[in-house]
Amino acid sequence: MTSLFWKEINAFFTNLTGYVIMAVFLAALGLIVWVFPGTSVLEYGFSDLEALFSYTPMVFMFLIPAITMRMIAEEKKSGTWELLMTSPLPVWQIMLAKYLATLVLIALTLLPTLVYYYSIVQLGDPVGNIDSAGFFGAFIGLLLMGAAMASIGMFSSSLTDNQIVAFVIGVFTSFMLYIGLSAMAELSGQWGYLLENISLSYHYESMSKGVIGAENVFYFAAFIGCILTVTWGIISKK
Amino acid sequence: MSIEVNNLSKFYGQQKALDGISFQAKPGQILGFLGPNGAGKSTMMKIATGFLLPDQGDVIIRGVSVTKHPQVVSKMVGYLPEHNPLYLDMYIPEFLSFMGGLYQLKGKDLANKVSRVMEECGLMPEKTKKIGQLSKGYRQRVGLAKTLVHDPAIIILDEPTTGLDPNQLVEIRKLIKTISINKTLVLSTHIMQEVEAICEKVVIIHRGKIVAQDLLQNLTATEKGFTFVLATEETLDMEWFSAFTLSDLKVLASNRFLIRTPDPQLFRKQALNLIQERQLNLVELKQENKNLEAVFHELTQKPV
Numbered sequence: 001m002t003s004l005f006w007k008e009i010n011a012f013f014t015n016l017t018g019y020v021i022m023a024v025f026l027a028a029l030g031l032i033v034w035v036f037p038g039t040s041v042l043e044y045g046f047s048d049l050e051a052l053f054s055y056t057p058m059v060f061m062f063l064i065p066a067i068t069m070r071m072i073a074e075e076k077k078s079g080t081w082e083l084l085m086t087s088p089l090p091v092w093q094i095m096l097a098k099y100l101a102t103l104v105l106i107a108l109t110l111l112p113t114l115v116y117y118y119s120i121v122q123l124g125d126p127v128g129n130i131d132s133a134g135f136f137g138a139f140i141g142l143l144l145m146g147a148a149m150a151s152i153g154m155f156s157s158s159l160t161d162n163q164i165v166a167f168v169i170g171v172f173t174s175f176m177l178y179i180g181l182s183a184m185a186e187l188s189g190q191w192g193y194l195l196e197n198i199s200l201s202y203h204y205e206s207m208s209k210g211v212i213g214a215e216n217v218f219y220f221a222a223f224i225g226c227i228l229t230v231t232w233g234i235i236s237k238k
Numbered sequence: 239m240s241i242e243v244n245n246l247s248k249f250y251g252q253q254k255a256l257d258g259i260s261f262q263a264k265p266g267q268i269l270g271f272l273g274p275n276g277a278g279k280s281t282m283m284k285i286a287t288g289f290l291l292p293d294q295g296d297v298i299i300r301g302v303s304v305t306k307h308p309q310v311v312s313k314m315v316g317y318l319p320e321h322n323p324l325y326l327d328m329y330i331p332e333f334l335s336f337m338g339g340l341y342q343l344k345g346k347d348l349a350n351k352v353s354r355v356m357e358e359c360g361l362m363p364e365k366t367k368k369i370g371q372l373s374k375g376y377r378q379r380v381g382l383a384k385t386l387v388h389d390p391a392i393i394i395l396d397e398p399t400t401g402l403d404p405n406q407l408v409e410i411r412k413l414i415k416t417i418s419i420n421k422t423l424v425l426s427t428h429i430m431q432e433v434e435a436i437c438e439k440v441v442i443i444h445r446g447k448i449v450a451q452d453l454l455q456n457l458t459a460t461e462k463g464f465t466f467v468l469a470t471e472e473t474l475d476m477e478w479f480s481a482f483t484l485s486d487l488k489v490l491a492s493n494r495f496l497i498r499t500p501d502p503q504l505f506r507k508q509a510l511n512l513i514q515e516r517q518l519n520l521v522e523l524k525q526e527n528k529n530l531e532a533v534f535h536e537l538t539q540k541p542v
Contacts, residue, residue: 003339007325014327079323083384086287086317087340088309238291 001093004084008071008101017066022109025063029056033116047124048131049116053138053208056113057178057201060149065170067105068153069163071098072235076161091236099154099228106146110139134210141207144220148200149174151227158234178204239298240265240392240422241286246295248281255281256292257446263422263439265391270437270454271426274538278446279426280320283396286424287317299392313341316385320396322378326370330361330380333369334387341388351387359383359413375406379413386417393418395425399432411435430531440530442537449537457533464502465532468509469494469522478516482508493521
């Protein structure tokens with residue numbers, strides 16, 4: 001399983017697309033957090049990074065399907081899927097290795113944003129005037145959000161052997177679960193509460209302020225578990 | 239038995255890809271799996287390697303069922319799928335180590351096995367290249383090296399020589415022959431010469447059913463007499479042959495007949511007499527050897 005895990009990490013970095021995805025992600029976030037007038041921290045005037053935490057999921061919606069789209073779809077298209085499936089590795093390990101590799105890649109992409117934290121620490125008046133616990137709490141929330149969207153990406157990649165289709169399905173599903181459900185909750189009266197509760201944004205919201213509630217962590221764990229189980233069901237069908 | 243295929247059936251929707259196939263391969267045997275395109279060769283091999291599940295029947299590899307214990311079986315089997323899928327971005331040793339890792343080889347053992355198969359498959363001169371840069375022949379060698387890296391007792395190759403040029407073909411065939419020493423090998427192909435060059439046993443399938451399975455020498459032995467093709471410039475008449483001792487006569491064209499006879503010497507004399515009597519202009523009088531190709535045509539052209 002480790003061999004497949006490292007293969008996925010290597011494949012990401014030996015390919016130009018890996019760097020492009022990372023660069024675009026960081027450029028988009030940098031613009032949102034530091035430059036664009038509506039959202040810039042500098043303009044906002046308070047030493048916190050709320051902009052980072054409220055806009056990153058939007059960027060994730062595109063970034064993560066771009067990382068995961070090739071995971072299964074490309075292997076199916078090139079036929080190498082057959083090499084993996086006829087190896088002694090059980091299907092769930094194949095999926096898990098790929099999923100864990102995705103998580104590591106997301107964490108690596110997110111890592112440079114820690115510089116933002118340092119910048120705000122330095123910019124604060126007095127220096128160091130920032131709610132550090134709040135920041136790191138929200139950062140963990142962001143990682144959980146990434147993990148949830150990674151599971152959606154794996155799922156959509158397992159549906160097809162076309163990377164573009166996998167990407168589009170991934171973006172759309174993430175969009176529906178993140179924004180779509182809470183918007184629908186407002187539209188539909190009696191089901192509103194339920195819809196709100198199963199949407200990603202509802203559980204992410206309090207985390208983005210730095211509060212790690214057990215029920216929210218449990219929600220994310222259950223969400224990821226469900227989607228990966230469905231994915232496992234799809235890819236182990238022979 | 240090394241490989242036992244028992245009453246295997248597979249359906250794709252309404253279409254029957256495999257229909258009750260059974261055959262066996264003994265240890266050390268090279269078995270040629272023949273059939274026209276779409277006959278079900280690849281499906282059979284995908285089931286034997288655990289990539290697909292059969293709708294009926296089972297494949298037993300060295301006493302272990304593929305459907306029940308695919309992981310156990312996969313360690314004993316080296317499989318080269320059709321079209322030889324490879325990771326084109328990887329270097330050859332990197333790819334082989336990765337594949338070895340999937341088969342739970344580690345450290346020194348893995349490194350030794352990788353260099354051994356690279357030596358065996360003649361990949362050493364190309365070891366600094368990425369797989370994407372290699373010619374088709376060398377890619378095929380990488381594919382073969384990959385099937386050998388975990389030292390399997392059974393090798394399954396799905397059309398290993400399609401798309402190669404004549405020189406590469408000879409080289410890869412030679413390589414297949416050397417790697418198959420002390421191993422059981424199943425090889426699918428639609429190239430007859432290949433089977434005649436390498437295989438001991440032949441299984442021919444057509445539309446999902448086995449139409450022949452036997453040792454190569456038994457299959458090519460003549461059963462129905464000797465076959466001739468007779469062609470002249472003039473149109474031939476069936477009645478001219480009524481006095482001949484023939485077992486079969488087929489009209490290929492108005493001036494070209496396919497003739498089967500139990501007595502070739504007599505037929506040749508009679509044919510030449512006929513040509514002299516009728517003042518015909520002879521174009522061709524040829525005795526056809528009953529080779530595997532003829533057997534194949536015969537068995538796979540009739541509807542099942």
